[in-house]
Amino acid sequence: DAGVIQSPRHEVTEMGQEVTLRCKPISGHNSLFWYRQTMMRGLELLIYFNNNVPIDDSGMPEDRFSAKMPNASFSTLKIQPSEPRDSAVYFCASTTGQESYEQYFGPGTRLTVT
């Protein structure tokens, strides 16, 4: 398996623009997590899904952030409008959600908002 796939790997955009980050979980995994990592705040959980249903979105910073999981093999994290403080590395992770305790992380998307 190719592991968790994230795209793009790097994104540079201007303040006010819409940004969409994409994630393909490992086939057969039914739980998906979005994290954000910055120097100031460390690694934070934004939202996670179980069987495509959002379970906990308490980490989503504000209404500018939204996440969807239309099917078991694809998820998006959208920021609209983007702001410089959204600059971070965004990680997606997946797990089987049953007996497995191991989350598999993707390589991350480095977002820079100027």
Add this chain to the structure above:
Amino acid sequence: DAKTTQPNSMESNEEEPVHLPCNHSTISGTDYIHWYRQLPSQGPEYVIHGLTSNVNNRMASLAIAEDRKSSTLILHRATLRDAAVYYCILSRRYGGTASKLTFGTGTRLQVTL
């Protein structure tokens, strides 16, 4: 979620054992102890987890205190590739769903020749 306390940084010589401590004095009976590590410019990587008993796998060993208020991740022979930030995380499972992980600041391990 119960919190964990780890030293900010540790150093080790290559090929020597490393003991990374973690305190979790407010742990509850249903909290699992997880360890992840993050190598430079990569996403976190699962290392090991346990509940009450000590655990061993190909990467490391996890020693859990009898009262469960602390644990130690043991790397038996550190290599330069083990230089990373190591996170100790408590997580509670709800039914059959996946565990939610709350990362702290972790311990930055430096390995020198």
